[in-house]
Amino acid sequence: MANTQPDEGFRLLIGAGDGVGIATGDPAPDAPPAEDPVPADPEAPAAEKPKADDTDWKAESRKHEARAKANAEAAKELAKLKAAQMTDDEKRAAESAQTAKERDEARAELAIERAARKHGITDDKDLELLFGIPADKVDALAKALSERNKPAPAGRSGNPVEGEKPKRTPTTLTGAIGAHYA
DSSP states (O other): OOOOSOOTTOEEEOOSSSSOOEEESSOOTTSOOOOOOSOSOTTSOOOOOOOGGGOOHHHHHHHHHHHHHHHHHHHHHHHHHHHHHOOHHHHHHHHHHHHHHHHHHHHHHHHHHHHHHHHTOOOHHHHHHHTTSOGGGHHHHHHHHHHHTSOOOOGGGSSOOTTOOOOOOOOSHHHHHHHHHO
8 A cells, every 4th residue: 555645844736737746845834844864973973784694603603602501500500509408308309209200201101112012103203203192192192103104905006905816917908808897
């Protein structure tokens, strides 16, 4: 949609003879005065926009890596301080929670391995789908994945379907016509 308002500082005169509007350089009487584009400090250099190619990505990466290492060290120190300030009961509760978490992870991994072995899943991508699923739902998802990966029956391709004997290929024209209409 085009802007139908005249630019600030111009006045549009309509009906100036041939029916075409004429824009003049005179400011419109109701328009506020235009601001002076000169900066307040004339000796200050004009700010240039940085080009996208001017960024030194290696230096930026190194800077962020150093900051991440410092943050990791600070986090370790904070964890040590918190651990030192914990009471014996809090320490036992934290150890218990950590042990329960490890136990649940081990059970989930065992359920995934059992379901994969039971349903014949060997594809790494399918195994990755099973991680993060609650242990009680792994078997159902593994069964669905194994059903999806089964080869489709051959159908009309001439290959045997579920234990049928392979069809013989006709070797003569009469045999081909007979097989076609059979």
